[in-house]
Amino acid sequence: MKHQSSKWLIGLKVAGATAMVFTFSGGAFSLAYWLTYWFYSKHEVDLPEYVLQLVNWGLGVLLLILIFAVVNLLVQPKQRAVWNEMMDALRRMAKGDFNVMVDQDKKYRGQIGDFIQSINDMAHDLKQVELLRQEFISNVSHEIQSPLTSIRGFASTLQREDLSAEEQKHYLSIIEKETTRLSRISDNLLKLTTLESEQQQLDRRRYRLDAQLESIVLACEPQWLEKELELELELEETEIAANEEMLSQVWVNLIHNAIKFTPALGSIRIVLRKVENNIAVTITDTGIGISPEDQLRIFERFYMGDKQRTRTADGSGLGLSIVKKIVELHQGDIQVKSRLLAGSTFEVTLPAE
Template sequence: MNEQQLFRQTRWRLASWYAGVMGIILALSGFGVYEAIDHAHRTAADRELLAIAGRLHNNLEPILQQPGEIPTSAQRFLPDPCNSPSQCTKTARAADHNPGAMFQGNYYIRLLDPSQDLVALAGLKPSGLISASSVSEWQFLKDKDKTRYRQVTLPLQNPNEQLWGYLQVGSSLKDSDRYVSLVKLTLFTGLPLALGFVGIASWWLAGRAMRPIHQSYQQMQQFTADAAHELRTPIAAAQATVESVLDTPCLSEADARETLQTLDRQHQRLSRLIQDLLLLTRLDRQVHLIQNEACCLQDLVNDIAEELAALALSKKIQLLTDVQVDQPLRISGDEAQLYRLVFNLVTNAIQYTPAGGKITLVLDQQEQQAVIRVQDTGIGIAPEYQSKIFDRFYRVNSDRNRQTGGSGLGLAIVQAIAQTHGGKISVQSQLDQGSTFILSLPTSSVRQATSTL
């Protein structure tokens, strides 16, 4: 499986998982919203129905006498009552258009005797609704048009505490069911559309999430290829030297010494490369630097300038220092790594500064940051290369020539050490006008305050 197929499949998996999880969340949320709306409507209808039934119950019980018989005084609480199923059927249409003041809505009243036979029906008269039913307190009923009704049943007693019968009050759920059905339709219609948008967003987000991973993978591949190339070169050179010696029938002492010197140079080059790679690996794994040393940057800058003065003089380059801080400026960290950081910057400037040029090593302090600037009058760096020079094994010369030496790890080590010490490094350069590498490091007081937090 090639690289593109691998990342495409991974992106599809990420997008599918994200869309699936979001789909489940949306479905559960939609179901919860539907249940909440349905429950709210049921609760409101039951509360209103129970309130009406309670008022009727309280008004009827004191005036009821004989079980199953309705006194004339009770009829004022029953709008358009009828006393038999046939009568109710004949008057149903007229009653639907003229309900009593209490029942100006979708309500009906049933009065049942103790044997649950219908005694009277008032209010709304649904067609095909069961005329008598069990005395369960709450029920759902349907008429012949499949319209649902909610009904509550309360027992009625006369003043002698004798069971008179039952009061049933019901209301139509047509409007409520229509609204809940509309909500359900909206949710079921909106869910696929939402999932479509989630799928598109998942694909886009998966691509965004995979981008740094893809870049890291490419950098790892490039690093592996570069490391293999750098390691292969000294090994191949050493092998070629050994093969040439083995093909020589008679080897003089001078030839043998020259061969050993060649092998030693290749061995040193290979050792330096391996040490640089091991250092970068350690720096990558080191999240927080152990602050076990306080390094004086004035001493560090002066020592490096003194050590590299001979190299700069041999190349006819003027190496100057400009310390703009009067008080000792200290940095908490690894003194050897900080020394190598600045050393690499100065040697890099010497390599790319022609004879007659000048290099200035500046030490300054700005807003609790120690600033070291390495300014040269060298060949400069083109703008398109300035963002890449800190990459490992990167050299501006694409043909990888060895005229200036090095393995392309110097500036990568510089950046890794700066980041380990909580600092940052940047470059300002123009072709044929020189370069300035700017290193900013937090002072000891800042790093101590940060570590305390």
């Protein structure tokens, strides 16, 4: 229907342009006829009829050319100005300056107005991408600089001769921990880059999703037993065709976050069910919750939420970004619902087939 509407609009524009040409042509030839009629009435002309018709036709063509020349002279400066403005905007964008706005007063309409709007939209989108790029570089630099500073500081301290063996062991354990953190950041960045590449292959196979979730919960048992959390599982027997290793990263990340941000004696509930043609996994905790502002950006790379959910030393700030990308690669969706001090619910929806 949209394609037919586009063809209809194009047809109208062509018809309008054709009508305008015929109007000018008709006016020019009518004026030529009346001019020759007036001239013949004032002067005796003895010429064959076909010659008179040729004279009328030639004069009409001459008048038509003059009309188009006058119109072109009137319109061309205005067209030249707007084209120069658009070319200047494109040159600035090519150099990395996206703070451009063509035709701020909205003077132009029609096709040229649509073209100008597309340039403005492109500049706006590229500006947003550039801001995200700068923020990403800043966040990566911050994440890398923090452990490097710790490593450099404690390595310098270890050169002191008055340190006891116990102190040396403590500082070396910190250096090892920060080195592991750096390695995790590097691995996660590489993982994100791989996931975002067009060559990424899912390598799907069928397996029991309920068994996978149960296995991951059991693997996390030391963490939730240490905080005396209550774990409730409601898992329907479900088969799914997916990349088992990738989805394992999704569940590990979401379950670990639920454990991390749920205070002692709290509870976590994991539900797996089929909803029409989809499979839904919900992970609900009674943790500290997420503010409405943070919920809008929680899946962004390195995004730092409120202080209660600030990344800990063993976090890379990339986990939820990886989760979202893996879910999207499976043509699925992930949503979060939360209230501060009342817990959070993450729901992952995946196609059943």
